[in-house]
């Protein structure tokens with residue numbers, strides 16, 4: 001006789017039930033998993049909830065922590081968490097069967113790649129991972145004004161997306177990390193999310209027909225950029241359909257242009273050969289009223305060739321009314337992957353130095369002279385390469401647009417590349433660091449070392465002295481440091 005286990009079809013509820021059943025020694029063949037409120041893998045209703053922007057389904061080690069007889073490999077919990085949002089109706093049964101086998105004499109089951117259960121688990125986890133990646137790539141926000149009752153002047157960005165699997169909660173935290181300074185809603189048939197720059201609220205799903213018709217300023221902007229960057233010399237229709245599946249085209253405004261762009265591709269190839277973009281200026285919105293708009297536009301900049309090898313354009317981050325803007329050289333490996341400035345090792349050094357100088361990182365706007373990561377691949381590593389002067393010049397319109405909007409009192413250049421972009425001339429760091437200079441953006445412009453240069457120093461004493469000098473020069477900003 002089988003027992004019906006009715007449960008809320010999410011990973012945390014399944015894990016709770018699975019743990020209970022495992023402790024009661026209930027074999028998989030005695031159980032029928034009955035997900036409540038689910039039809040063909042799609043939730044018929046969705047409950048609201050909230051999080052701080054890092055909302056994740058539960059920690060994957062909890063089964064292991066929960067009871068003495070329930071230790072399972074972390075790799076299983078990670079794959080199970082992904083498989084749980086696949087629309088395969090057998091997933092709960094398969095997950096419990098694997099869990100049972102792992103804890104009943106087959107601890108190395110996951111190593112048997114030809115095992116039917118393991119195979120299905122892997123396939124589901126992979127498909128879900130791909131679907132999350134597609135959602136990150138294909139969500140397109142549209143701007144709507146006046147919908148936020150607490151801040152009617154504040155635009156809200158809204159996106160509708162229809163994922164293949166119920167990946168919504170796994171995919172949303174990425175958007176919070178990436179667009180933390182924007183107010184936005186993401187609507188999907190499985191659930192909706194609202195981020196107000198502080199808090200993430202989850203709500204019920206929205207069928208496509210109910211998705212609001214929106215003001216299309218941003219959409220038109222995006223289409224014009226897509227048209228500008230569309231490269232007919234590199235068209236591979238099959239690869240394009242694989243990377244941008246046709247089922248997502250209806251929510252991507254730029255796809256309406258594809259037919260037209262393909263039709264004129266020969267002429268465009270010839271034209272592109274003639275006028276390769278040499279600067280970001282063609283991509284910078286002429287009358288951008290806010291940094292978020294610039295950030296979205298920079299994401300598709302092709303003002304120089306660096307966009308072809310980097311993962312993300314890394315735009316500046318910080319308050320729009322910051323008193324201090326700190327300009328670095330370019331994003332590093334981690335910044336490129338996370339699309340945020342100064343979050344890697346150099347960012348840690350900068351944070352330490354700022355704290356020591358009495359400056360709160362949250363109070364400053366941090367950006368780079370060049371927005372895409374220049375690197376060369378050596379094996380699996382991506383090694384930093386210094387941007388050339390022409391790349392700094394090509395990217396300068398973005399920095400100019402950021403500084404134009406922020407109008408800071410003080411600009412701090414970290415290293416000679418940042419100084420080149422801000423001051424418009426080459427400098428010798430040793431000659432000009434640590435004293436107030438004047439630039440088009442501020443009469444109080446300061447040049448100091450780049451934290452990555454301090455990190456690269458091999459001699460510990462030399463490194464400590466360089467750090468002390470860096471802190472002292474940053475301290476000039478608060479008036480507590482020295483001035484040469």
Ligand code: SF4
Nearest residue numbers: 301303304307372395
């Ligand atoms: S580095 Fe700057 S100019 Fe070059 S593509 Fe990236 S954003 Fe555009």
